Amino acid sequence: MSTTLADGVRDAAGRATDTILRLSHDLHAHPEIAWEEVRSCARVAGDLADAGFAIEENYAGLPTAFAARRGSGPLHLAVCAEYDALPGLGHACGHNVIAAISTGAALALAPYVDDLGITLSVLGTPAEEGGGGKIEMLDRGGFGGVHAAAMVHPGPVDVARAEPYxxxxxxxxxxxxxxxxxxxxxxxxxxxxxxxxxxxxxxxxxxxxxxxxxxxxxxxxxxxxxxxxxxxxxxxxxxxxxxxxxxxxxxxxxxxxxxxxxxxxxxxxxxxxESKPYAEFRNDDALLDLYVRRAEERGRRFSTGADSLMNRASTDMGNVSQRIAAIHPYIGIDSLPAVNHQPEFAAAAVTAAADRAVVDGAAALALTLLDAATDTGTRRRLIDPEGGPS
Missing domain, CATH: 3.30.70.360 (Alpha-Beta Plaits)
Incomplete structure (x- = not known):
């Protein structure tokens, strides 16, 4: 993999810092619950439109979903942006952090989509908190043509492997x-x-x-x-x-x-x-290994202790993972003793530690997708999982 490309992605991620931190804090200040994320959807899509992404609103027939795309290469990589909040608790699961990380990863990769030969999509996915937005998008063809999908979810500590119910x-x-x-x-x-x-x-x-x-x-x-x-x-x-x-x-x-x-x-x-059932998660181990390496380069350290149980939380990303290669690692925001779905966690989702998670997560995710695009074996496997002629 070209060191020049990696350095360029790191630099682009750094330039996006102010944009994605403003986005994280703005979403946090204006929480919207499942299927009602009108402002949040427009806010995330707006930052991507400003960066030259082509935006498709009302994506898959869902008013608070969108698709933002750059490039037209044969390898189609997607990052998922969640932005719904919890009733009565605001962003107590930190979806403001998720949206900012996914946006930052896309902004970091955007200048290099042609060099990498990729189509890059950001999929705005509503109603993760019980509404099954990604399942509706899957069933309506919203992930059609995507070879791999990724996102990073906040928790008290970093955990690599998603094992949701x-x-x-x-x-x-x-x-x-x-x-x-x-x-x-x-x-x-x-x-x-x-x-x-x-x-x-x-x-x-x-x-x-x-x-x-x-x-x-x-x-x-x-x-x-x-x-x-x-x-x-x-x-x-x-x-x-x-x-x-x-x-x-x-x-x-x-x-x-x-x-x-x-x-x-x-x-x-x-x-x-209230929705179709959420599936268990199927991790793409090779992609996950790439993420772990890139996150550790940023100084992240992964936990396997009693505080790492957020990786058992259910997600409609599990349904995505049953159809295409996917990862869903967790990034810590140093919230303990507060954990997800507590008011104290909502407060922690806009602290300095959460901001660092946004910046680290965006860079690590962008570099993970860069590695996937430039490693010949990984690229071939994602485009053709059955191993046919390349």
């Missing part, structure tokens, strides 16, 4: 019948009781679940007044397992707990998927 997301609703809770309780059908029965059943089921399975959720609506039998209750529940195959059977067992609540109380039960 497969997960299903369900909306639960019980419909009963309202009545005066003191005068006519016998004329009511208590939807809150149905949820209580279901949660007790799930709690008992956990003893019989395989190690590592996760079942958790919240009630989002539990009644209107204490003197009225609740007519309707609603909630959101996740079931996580090691693979989609394992998840399928486990989800049926959990759903029977919700059915028990309906049978016990006489309520009607409606279970509605």
């Amino acid at each position: 497969a997960v299903s997301h369900s909306h639960i609703r019980y419909d009963g019948k309202a009545a005066h809770a003191a005068a006519y309780p016998d004329r009511g059908v208590n939807a809150a009781d149905a949820f209580t029965v279901a949660q007790v059943a799930i709690g008992l089921l956990r003893q019989q679940l395989p190690h590592g399975v996760r079942v958790h959720g919240i009630m989002t609506s539990g009644g209107e007044a204490p003197n009225a039998i609740p007519q309707r209750t609603e909630g959101r529940w996740y079931v996580r397992a090691g693979s989609l195959a394992e998840l399928d059977g486990l989800e049926q067992r959990v759903n029977r707990c919700f059915e028990a609540g309906a049978w016990a109380t006489g309520c009607e039960l409606t279970i509605t998927p």
Whole structure:
């Protein structure tokens, strides 16, 4: 690989520093939840448009998705930018950092796409937090022609290998019948009781679940007044397992707990998927090795201890990895004792340590894709995974 090209990418990454740090802080200050990321989508796409990327809005028919492209080479590399926030918690998973890293990597590689013989895409991917935006994009052809996709996710510490759970997301609703809770309780059908029965059943089921399975959720609506039998209750529940195959059977067992609540109380039960299930992740080990080397050159150190468990969090990038080569390493923002999905982590996502993660992550990711494009074996494998004539 040309040292001159690597030095050029490093220099371009350095020149992009102010742009991507402003982007990270601006997204953080204006959080938008899944499928509502209108401003965030436009903000990320705008920085790329200013750098000469061709922008396709409403990408794959999704209003808060975009594709930004440079080059027309035979090897098509994509970086994914997430920018949705969590309801009530803002950027407590640090997606502002993700978007800034992916943008920075693209800005660093952009001057060299012709030299490298690549098509470079930044895919703005909405609704990772439970909405399955990447799955919708996959199903609509949004990753068509892409040979490899990559992104870097913040966590408390650096972790190289993504090992997320497969997960299903369900909306639960019980419909009963309202009545005066003191005068006519016998004329009511208590939807809150149905949820209580279901949660007790799930709690008992956990003893019989395989190690590592996760079942958790919240009630989002539990009644209107204490003197009225609740007519309707609603909630959101996740079931996580090691693979989609394992998840399928486990989800049926959990759903029977919700059915028990309906049978016990006489309520009607409606279970509605909130998205298609997220798959387990398939790491491209060769690409991941390239990233680790480039990150360590930046002084990053990878953890395998108890604080490194963010790599088990579910992601719709898992579905992407089942179809094309992909990596999803984690970069630390020195947030401990705060961890992802805590308000304190949201605060940590715009600290000096988070800014350093943005800069390091962008450079390391850009150099990883540079290495993939210039290594003959890796390039050939990505373009033709089946090993046909090059």
